[in-house]
Amino acid sequence: MLIEVLQMLLILAIAPLVTGLIRKFKAFFQGRQGPSMLQPYRDLAKLFRKDSVVSKDTSWIFMAAPYVCMTAVITAALMVPFFTSTSANFLGDLIVVVYLFGMMRFFLALSGLDAGSSFGGMGSSREMTVSVLVEPTILLSIFTMALITGTTVLGQISESLATSGLDLVRPALFLAFAAFFISTLAENARVPVDNPATHLELTMIHEAMILEHSGKQLALMEWSSMTKLVLYMALMANIFFPWGIAIEISAVAIGIGLLAVLIKIFLFALAIAVIESSMAKMRLFRLPNLLTVSFTLSLLAVVSFYIL
């Protein structure tokens, strides 16, 4: 249990850093110096010290949501392998992780509706619309990995892929990864689905839902979203390309595993920054096209596994 808790704490600790890193990359592409990579930590620390302003129209859901979101993310962080393939598998498999994220989304969207402003409702409505196509894509990608590795248990997927050389590398793996990557952008409110850097009512999804939150509650919302992004990156790194992950618990293996996962996360952060700097956000009603593409990719992944 010690390893799992350590991984969880590490994921929580580096989450603001990863967000800071993406912002730094984007600043670089825009020719700016940009704020320090440690700025998200300072923002969170400040928010935790602030008082909260809560709308009179809200119910207990609004106050509970940030804590529920954080709880869901921490539970998921215990289950997702980070630098070793050891994780809290006794809780459940990859599908359970997806449902924990579903729980987070559910409370986030409800708290968006709770204050009774049009912004929040709009954000919630769009979030759920996006999820209608994203969730099946993620589940079909998982299905593909279950077929390739013969299990949906997270640690075992990493382990069997990491230890079997090139045997399990198939076209289906890459198709599923492509689908999962697009879903990661959509689930974490990144361009081209959402723009994390704006507060314009016509474009925003995630920011609209947390508009009414303030103080500690806002800090928890922000922190849990940052952690969710790192968890998705860890999933991409350790399900699709787990090479380097520590299989046994020894100082050397863990050292290599930590280095490997951090390099992969660095690369994913760079990829996200490149996409965000080179692409505009899509209009809401063009999104279904992109999401349908990713859904089709994941379906193709399964079918190609059977046919090829």
Place this chain on the structure above:
Amino acid sequence: MISENLFLLLLAIAFLGAPIAALSNARPSLSTKVAFGVSSLSSLLGLVVAADVLLNGGFEVEIPLHSIFGTFSFSVDGLSAIFLLTISLVTFAVSLYSLGYVGHYKGKYPIGLMGFFFILFYASMVMVVTSSNAIMFLIMWETMSVCSYFLVIYESRERGTVGSGLFYLVMTHIGTAAITVGFILMYTQSGSFDFSSFGSAASGMSGLMRSSVFVLWLIGFGTKAGIIPLHIWLPMAHPAAPSNISALMSAVMVKTAIYMLVRCYFDFLGVQDPWWGVLVLAVGSISALLGVMYALIESDIKRMLAFSTVENMGIILIALGTAMLFQSYGLSEFAALALIAALMHVLSHALFKSLLFMGAGSVLYAAHTRNMEMLGGLAKRMPYTSLFFFIGVLSVAAIPPTAGFVSEWMIFQSMLQSFNFPDMVVKVIMPVSLGTLAITGAMAAATFLKAFGITFLARPRSEEAEQAKEVPRTMLVGMGTMAALCVLVGVLSFSILPVLDNAASPLIGASIADQLTNGLMINIDLPTGGRFSQVSPVFIAVLLAIIFPTVFLLAGRYGGRGKVVQADTWDCGTPLTSRTEYTGRGFSNPINRMFSWVYRPKREFQATARPSPYVKTDMRYTSTVVPVFERYMYDPVVAFVRWAAKKFSVIQTGSIQTYLGYIFVMLVLLLLAMRW
């Protein structure tokens, strides 16, 4: 021996109690107590009987009645007991709820009559799942349909209620006709109407005959289950009925059809061809997807719940079809897994759907409307109702560790086993169906998020919602029981699944209880020995219960105890009213636009012209969704019947002499035909 007598006692109490309830109609409070006291008592007995059968094995009670159709008897085995348990559990909670709920019918509608039909409805459902003779079954099936028909038209002075009831009556009889033909075909082979003779008879039947019986039963029971395209009575009848009746109909009456499908396919017919499973899977997928899509755009809470029932019956059929496919390839261990998943969903759907219908009834009781767009802000005014409804919503949205989550997880797992099929076509069909199920799950979450958010959160949208008060305690007890069970059944699923396996294994011929659960874990193992996947709702629940307060405490500790200030919602300077809130229609509109090829929405926009094109007053916007099946399937049939009736009316002159002439001519023709 004891449970046999308790079973007979259950029926005796019901049949004695029903007339007493009807006779005491003149005194509403008395008849309320009698009716729902009797139904809760007999459903408690049903619970005891079911529990005893599940633990100690089944029994058979013969009725000393000599008929030409063989012996009439009740037999309760594991499968019957699962459904008996579900029916009794839901009826018990709904009976408690009804004690308070029927209060608002006092002086308007006869409460004693509702009690009469309510008790008989329960008794007939019990007898449907325990009958062991086809004719006896059909009698009980009809009793159930007729009782529920009278309950649907209970609020007969409301607009549209009687029409909905008639539609229900017609559809249910089309279904019964198909079932009857199926039974008669079986009889021609077995020479007996006893269910026990059907099993051996099926092996002697020709392939075509077996397939016809399969299709007839799918149509017949499918009508009752509300599968698309035979569903259209369901979103009419379930909302028209009083809410306590809707809860019973949606949560358990439709399940009797699932019981019979399992019984008929696995016990009587045996699964012959893979295409049977594929057909059930396809019908299930379509019902699940279209059901939830129509639920999503609905603003009437009860109609939304009715469409959600169509969706969930589709999900159960997906699991059932998967089980049939595995069985037809002889992969009986996987078939057992899929059938257990189906039974688990039967149980969890019964729990959360009855809870949600009772919740909708409470909203109706307190705010006098079912239209979400007129509600809002009820979470503060009805704290307990909103909490219970919320638990139901979590369960239907499959949020861990509720019952709905466990059953959905099981269904996914059984479908993931599809790589074991030897047939390539079937291998490719399964992921498509799995994708459909995943979209359905995501849409169900959106549907119920909208229903809860618009109904219970933010500001009230009407005077009635503003004035709403918490409902009487008996209603809360009924809902609270189901809410607690929604969580408990999920958390304790490790002890429930072996019981379901016990019921499924005689039908499948394989028991997987040993592999399926290990201590507090639910495991799915591969036949080759490896671990495929695992989950432990108990540990998830415990962990969530530890982490949540920890987060709360730590966040409160760090950075000082911040003040919480109450203020207005950010309004950009203009005060917010109920008209500035997001509406339910607006919430579902992006999905409506995304899937406009399914919904075929018709939009009309009218605005009175003004000198300036930028300032418009008096704008009207209407948007309607074409009900595809009504328009393209049922309307043409109705039109044809009308047309044919008109043509035939030529020979109906109204004079007795002509009719006597017709009879004479017919008689002569028949006699001549007989001569040949």
